[in-house]
Structure formats: C-alpha cells, structure tokens
Amino acid sequence: MIDKYKQAFQDEAREILLELESSLLELHERPDDAELVGRSFRALHTIKGSGAMFGFDQISAFTHHVENAFDQVRNRRLAASPELISLALASVDQIKAMLDEAAGQGTVDATAVAEILAKLRALTGTAEAQPAKPANASPMNAPVPVKGEAREWRVRFSPGPDLLRNGANPLVLFRELRQMGSLQVRANLTAIPALPELDPQRCYISWELLLTTSASVEGIRDVFIFVEDNCELAIEPATPLPQTAASPEIAQPAERRSSQGRRGSDKETQSSSIRVAAARLDQLVGLVGQLVTVQARLTEIAARGEDRDIQSVAEEVENLTAELRDNSMSMRTQPLRATFERFKRLVYDLSRSLHKEVELTYEGGDTELDKTVIDQLNDLLMHLIRNSMDHGVELPEVRRAAGKEPLAKIHFSARHAGTQVLIRVSDDGKGVDREAVKSRAVERGLVSADARLSDSEIYALLFAPGFSTARQVTDVSGRGVGMDVVKRNVDGLRGSIDIASQPGAGTTVTLRLPLTLAIIDGLLVRVGAARFIMPLSNTVECVELTRQDIEKAGGKRLANIRGEVIPYIDLGEYLRMNLQRPERQQVMVAETEHGRYGFVVDQVLGDHQTVIKNLGRLYRNINEISGATILGDGSVALILDLHRLVQNAIRIKSVTPQTKLQTPKVAA
Numbered sequence: 001m002i003d004k005y006k007q008a009f010q011d012e013a014r015e016i017l018l019e020l021e022s023s024l025l026e027l028h029e030r031p032d033d034a035e036l037v038g039r040s041f042r043a044l045h046t047i048k049g050s051g052a053m054f055g056f057d058q059i060s061a062f063t064h065h066v067e068n069a070f071d072q073v074r075n076r077r078l079a080a081s082p083e084l085i086s087l088a089l090a091s092v093d094q095i096k097a098m099l100d101e102a103a104g105q106g107t108v109d110a111t112a113v114a115e116i117l118a119k120l121r122a123l124t125g126t127a128e129a130q131p132a133k134p135a136n137a138s139p140m141n142a143p144v145p146v147k148g149e150a151r152e153w154r155v156r157f158s159p160g161p162d163l164l165r166n167g168a169n170p171l172v173l174f175r176e177l178r179q180m181g182s183l184q185v186r187a188n189l190t191a192i193p194a195l196p197e198l199d200p201q202r203c204y205i206s207w208e209l210l211l212t213t214s215a216s217v218e219g220i221r222d223v224f225i226f227v228e229d230n231c232e233l234a235i236e237p238a239t240p241l242p243q244t245a246a247s248p249e250i251a252q253p254a255e256r257r258s259s260q261g262r263r264g265s266d267k268e269t270q271s272s273s274i275r276v277a278a279a280r281l282d283q284l285v286g287l288v289g290q291l292v293t294v295q296a297r298l299t300e301i302a303a304r305g306e307d308r309d310i311q312s313v314a315e316e317v318e319n320l321t322a323e324l325r326d327n328s329m330s331m332r333t334q335p336l337r338a339t340f341e342r343f344k345r346l347v348y349d350l351s352r353s354l355h356k357e358v359e360l361t362y363e364g365g366d367t368e369l370d371k372t373v374i375d376q377l378n379d380l381l382m383h384l385i386r387n388s389m390d391h392g393v394e395l396p397e398v399r400r401a402a403g404k405e406p407l408a409k410i411h412f413s414a415r416h417a418g419t420q421v422l423i424r425v426s427d428d429g430k431g432v433d434r435e436a437v438k439s440r441a442v443e444r445g446l447v448s449a450d451a452r453l454s455d456s457e458i459y460a461l462l463f464a465p466g467f468s469t470a471r472q473v474t475d476v477s478g479r480g481v482g483m484d485v486v487k488r489n490v491d492g493l494r495g496s497i498d499i500a501s502q503p504g505a506g507t508t509v510t511l512r513l514p515l516t517l518a519i520i521d522g523l524l525v526r527v528g529a530a531r532f533i534m535p536l537s538n539t540v541e542c543v544e545l546t547r548q549d550i551e552k553a554g555g556k557r558l559a560n561i562r563g564e565v566i567p568y569i570d571l572g573e574y575l576r577m578n579l580q581r582p583e584r585q586q587v588m589v590a591e592t593e594h595g596r597y598g599f600v601v602d603q604v605l606g607d608h609q610t611v612i613k614n615l616g617r618l619y620r621n622i623n624e625i626s627g628a629t630i631l632g633d634g635s636v637a638l639i640l641d642l643h644r645l646v647q648n649a650i651r652i653k654s655v656t657p658q659t660k661l662q663t664p665k666v667a668a
Contacts, residue, residue: 009054010099015338016043017092022341024088025348029359031080040088041070045222047095049176053169058108059098065117066091069124071219084123089345090116150181150214154238158206160230165201168227174209176223181213210238278371281332288321288328289519289611293630295321296609300632322609325519332372332516336423337365339374340412343385347410350389357396357407358389364414369421370516376489377423377513383486384425384509385410392429392507402504404428420495420537421515426508432501434458440467459499463487494626496643512643514626522610522629524637525588525601527571528579531637533610533629534599538590538642542604545585559587559598568598569649571640592646599642612639624648 020043027036044067051060066088072078094113100106120126155177159170177183185207192204211220217235224233295317302314340362347360369377388410396406411426434455441447441461453461461467465484490497495513514520522533543561545568553559559566568587572579579602587598612627619625626641 006054006056006102009050009056010103012050013047013059013099014096016047017096018338018342019043020047021089021092021345024085024092025344027080028082028085028348031085034074037070037073037080041067041074042222042225044070046225049172049223049225052172052176056098056102059095059102062091062098062113062117063095065120068126069120072124078124081123083119087116087119087123089348150212152238153211153213153217153220154234154236155209155211155220156206156232156234157209157224158232159203159227160232161202163227163230164203168230170203170205170207173223173227174207177209177211177220180215180219180223181211183212184210206232276331281328282372285328285332285519288325291321292325292519292609292611293632296630296632297634298632325609329370329516329519330368332370333368334371334374335366335368336374336414337362339377339381340365340414342378343381343412346382346385347389350386354389355395356389356393358393358410359407360385360410360412362412362414364412367414367416367421369414369513373421373493373513373516376493377511380486380489380511381412381423381425383483387483388425388427388429388507392427392431394430402430416515417512417537421513423511423513424508425511426506428506431503431505431507432459432462432499433503437461455501459501462499463497491623494641496647520610520612522608522639523588524605524608524631525586526603526605527575527601528577530577531605531631531635532571532601533608533637533639534588534590534642535639536607538592540589540591540596543587543589543598545587545600547581547583561587561589561598564596566596566598568600569645570600572600572602574645574649590642592643594643594646594650597642597646599640599645608637610639 048063
C-alpha cells in the first residue's frame with residue numbers, strides 16, 4: 001500500500017512540475033503577474049508538503065528553500081527576476097532527478113543541488129540552512145519565534161474518512177504550522193468507536209488549533225492545500241483555547257459527536273478521476289479489439305440465417321460493442337496542451353544557448369490524440385523545434401536589419417481532420433534556403449548539378465538520411481540527425497509530413513497523424529474478389545461509374561460529379577489485379593492532402609468497425625497500405641492509405657497533376 005501511494009506521489013509530482021515549469025516560463029515574460037507567482041508558489045508548496053507526507057524528505061527539504069524564495073516574491077520582498085526564474089527552473093530539473101533517483105533510474109548531482117541552494121541564499125539574503133529534522137520528528141516541538149506583527153487564528157481541522165487511505169499525515173501538517181509561529185493543539189477523540197467497530201485505515205480524530213503567526217489566512221490555508229478536498233477546514237480570528245487539567249493540548253470539547261465517528265456533514269469523498277496504468281488501458285483496448293472482431297463474426301452468422309432472435313441479439317451486441325469501443329478509445333486520448341507546454345522549456349533553454357529571442361505559442365491545445373501517438377510525437381516536435389531554432393530563426397540583430405521584431409515566434413497548432421490530427425509547427429524565420437539545400441545535395445551526390453527541382457522536391461531532400469546544411473557541428477545541429485528521424489517516425493505512425501516555406505517569412509511543417517493506432521471506422525469495399533478498408537472519415541460520397549462515363553471522358557481518369565471534375569484512381573488497375581471491368585462500378589470520393597480524389601471499386605459493402613493489425617516488417621515498404629483487419633468471416637482485408645495512394649499516383653503520372661489545381665466546370 002505504501003509503495004502504491006509513493007508511486008502516486010511520483011506521478012502527481014511530475015505533472016505538477018510540468019505545470020510549474022510552464023508557470024515559471026510565463027512568469028519570465030510577465031514578472032509582475034501575481035497570479036503566476038501564486039501558482040508557482042502553490043505548486044512548490046504542494047510538492048514540499050506531499051513529499052514530506054510520503055517519505056520523500058530530500059525532495060521536501062530542497063523544495064522548501066525554493067518555496068521560501070517565492071513566498072518572498074508573493075509578499076513583495078523579492079522580485080521575480082530572470083536570475084530567480086533560472087534558479088527555479090534549475091531546481092525543477094533537480095527535483096525531477098530526485099524523483100528519478102527514488103525510482104532507481106539515476107542519481108542526483110549533489111554539487112548542483114548545493115550550488116542552487118547557495119545562489120538561493122545569496123538571492124534571498126537568508127542564512128545557511130540548518131540540517132533538516134528527521135521525518136519522524138514530533139510536531140509538538142518548541143515554537144519558532146514569530147517575526148513581525150502576529151495574530152491569533154483558530155483552525156478547525158476535521159479529516160475526511162479517506163484522508164489516511166490517501167497517504168496523508170496530519171502530524172506533518174502540524175509540524176509545518178509550528179514553523180509559522182506558536183501552535184496549541186487540542187484533539188477531539190469522541191468520534192473513536194469501540195474496538196470491534198474501528199477501521200484502522202480511517203481517521204476518527206479532529207483537531208482545534210490555535211496558531212499565533214504573522215502569516216496571512218491564505219498562507220495558513222496553503223498548508224492544507226494537498227488535503228483540502230478531503231477534509232473540513234475553517235480558519236478564523238480566535239481567542240486562546242481553554243486549557244484542561246488533563247492535558248494542556250488535548251481535551252474533550254463540550255459538544256458530542258456520533259459514536260460511529262461520522263459527522264452530520266460527512267459525505268464520502270467522490271473522486272472525479274482515477275489514475276490507471278497505461279498498460280492496463282492498452283490491455284483493455286486490445287480486448288475490445290478482439291470483441292469487435294467476434295461481434296463482426298456474430299453479425300455475419302446472423303445475416304446468413306433467418307432467426308430473428310439471433311439477429312436482434314447481434315444488433316444489440318453491435319451497438320454495445322460500438323459504445324464500449326468509443327469509451328475505451330476515449331480513455332486513451334489526451335489533450336495536446338501538456339505536450340505543447342513541455343516544449344516551452346526547450347525553447348527557453350535553446351534561446352539562451354543560441355543567444356536568440358524566441359517565444360513559443362500554440363493553439364488547439366484541447367485537441368485530443370491517442371496516448372501512444374503522443375508518446376512518439378514528443379521526439380518529432382523536439383527535432384522540429386531544434387531545426388527551427390538553429391536553421392530558421394535569426395539572431396535579434398539580423399531580424400532588426402531585416403525589418404522584423406527581434407522576438408521570433410514558433411507556433412504550434414493542432415486540429416482534428418476526420419480520423420487524423422493535423423499538427424503544424426511554424427516559425428517566422430528566414431525560411432528554407434533552396435540553393436543551399438540543392439548545393440549540399442549536389443555535394444553528396446543526391447542530385448546532379450544541372451537538375452531542375454521543384455520546391456517540393458527540394459524540401460524532400462531535407463529528409464535524406466544524414467542530410468544537413470550546417471557546416472559546423474554544434475550541440476544543436478550539424479550531425480545530420482533530425483529530419484530523417486522525423487520522417488521515419490512519421491512513417492511508422494502511418495502519417496505524413498509536408499514542408500512549406502517562404503524566403504524571409506518562415507517555414508511551416510505539417511504533420512498528419514492518425515487519431516488512434518487501434519480501432520477506426522472504415523468503409524468496406526470490394527475490388528474483384530479482394531476486399532479493402534477505406535477510412536470512413538476521409539470519404540465524402542459515392543457515385544456510380546459506367547462504361548459510358550469512361551468513354552465520355554475520352555479515356556482520362558476524370559469523373560464529372562455535379563459539374564465538378566474529380567480525378568480518380570482505378571484501384572484494380574493501380575494494384576495490377578488484371579480484372580475484367582464490370583459494366584457498372586462505383587467511385588468513392590474522398591478528401592486527401594491533394595484535394596478531392598475518387599477511388600474506383602467494384603462494390604461498396606458498407607460500414608465496418610476496423611481493428612487495425614500491423615502487417616509486419618515484410619511489408620514495411622508498401623506505403624499505400626496502412627494495415628490490415630480481420631473480417632467477420634475470418635478473411636483479411638487491407639486498409640488503404642488514401643493520401644499515399646494519391647501521392648504515389650501523382651508521382652508516377654497515373655493521374656494528371658494539373659487537375660488538382662483546377663476544377664473546370666462542364667455541362668452535366
């Protein structure tokens with residue numbers, strides 16, 4: 001049980017550190033923002049208090065010094081200077097290292113910790129820190145002298161029934177209150193039940209405290225910030241507590257409470273969220289995927305028979321499976337906000353090392369993406385930022401000379417596009433130097449010197465393994481490891497990447513990634529005897545295609561759909577299936593990166609809940625196929641990547657590229 005709570009603290013602390021890092025970076029831009037100061041202080045206070053509760057004394061003691069500095073900022077005795085922000089960010093790194101060490105994943109640099117503490121003491125004007133008290137020291141030790149004008153406060157603290165189960169320790173709270181001034185404590189023991197009825201994991205005791213301190217009521221309440229949602233807490237100006245002969249600090253109040261230990265206002269705490277290991281969610285989604293396959297089999301069997309009861313059950317199971325699938329998939333999705341926020345620190349650190357002024361902004365932080373995709377997205381975005389900071393963004397003096405603001409901007413944006421998410425990374429730097437890219441490619445023998453390359457072909461060179469335009473190797477770039485890694489990882493996610501750039505105006509990299517890697521809504525189609533899956537979100541409509549329509553187009557792969565000319569790909573011909581063309585076929589019109597395109601199939605069979613299965617390394621170079629799925633009859637259907645199909649078809653000239661740019665109107 002203790003290990004479970006320690007792990008919960010570590011997970012929670014890492015999340016709080018990310019929020020703290022974000023707050024500190026915003027505070028660097030707006031040092032007079034009291035809300036940001038308060039947010040930073042509360043994050044430090046929570047880590048300190050909860051760390052002490054769960055036995056992470058090293059973290060608690062170290063964080064205490066940083067918290068004191070921000071308490072001075074909060075009380076306007078110290079400025080939120082760049083030096084303090086830098087020290088606080090360095091402290092965040094050390095706290096992360098302490099968490100890693102506690103998890104057996106590294107060691108803490110004691111020298112770095114000592115340097116940070118020395119700089120904090122110099123900045124805040126405090127004396128050398130005293131050795132920390134043992135974690136099990138009594139909270140009823142000698143009071144700390146109070147500086148400044150002190151007031152008396154009465155604090156009524158009644159823990160909720162689950163406070164101890166959640167790993168909290170009231171004695172740690174009292175110890176922290178005593179550090180603020182003089183403290184008198186009186187315990188109410190009347191709610192403790194008879195021994196046979198006693199739950200050893202429940203707290204039956206409540207306390208009345210008299211605190212003499214110069215701290216504000218907000219400062220007192222901050223002590224309880226970690227347990228405030230699981231207790232009854234009242235703080236008000238007070239007179240001294242009456243003493244009793246039995247004990248100067250423990251007495252029975254006149255009021256009586258229920259012998260069962262439940263106050264009239266007690267309510268079982270309802271948790272708004274629950275932390276579940278990612279592996280268990282992955283297992284759940286895997287089981288749901290198997291259920292979807294079995295459900296498809298059941299539907300197939302029911303459709304072949306005439307038993308209405310079986311058909312009714314199959315339909316109900318199908319509806320329940322679809323709802324279960326949607327709910328289980330939503331559990332694995334997370335908003336991109338935390339991912340975007342994480343890179344503010346990277347931009348801050350790179351700005352200092354490269355002597356550039358850069359601000360990271362984002363929109364679409366609420367866009368949700370499968371956690372397995374997000375985990376791989378981090379490396380992609382890191383490489384893109386490093387490339388943008390080193391190759392794209394200019395030095396402040398260069399930007400001024402070009403008539404730009406010295407502060408450069410890198411912007412993230414995200415939005416849903418059907419079953420995919422579009423993520424754009426833009427900067428307002430100097431853009432891609434096309435001549436430099438081509439010159440470097442010629443040096444490496446990738447292209448000939450007299451080759452005439454389009455912009456897209458030049459940008460494609462950036463993804464060549466080991467390609468770099470940097471002439472010197474630095475800590476940031478020059479090793480030729482970056483964009484090729486991005487391309488390889490994007491391909492591994494069954495996504496695509498596109499680059500657009502304007503000289504002097506900046507560069508935009510667009511990532512198109514699947515919303516999930518597990519289950520999608522698909523459209524089952526037939527070409528000859530083979531069956532394929534098209535992602536349903538990409539499809540727009542289905543129209544009939546006859547031999548007369550083909551002859552009317554003069555043999556060109558064009559379909560006239562309500563006066564709009566749509567280029568199409570004949571899948572049977574493209575896949576070289578050598579099929580005899582039926583009298584009537586169907587064209588599935590879909591939205592792709594290159595506009596609307598049609599895909600000719602023999603028959604559209606209907607919607608299909610598609611459990612995605614990887615094809616394995618043997619098929620890794622077949623990029624038109626993004627996976628496979630098992631149908632209800634046990635056969636396999638391949639999942640088509642419509643974007644890659646169009647891209648490859650354009651490249652091999654199987655459709656006319658110009659039709660993408662112009663959609664002439666013709667008579668119906």
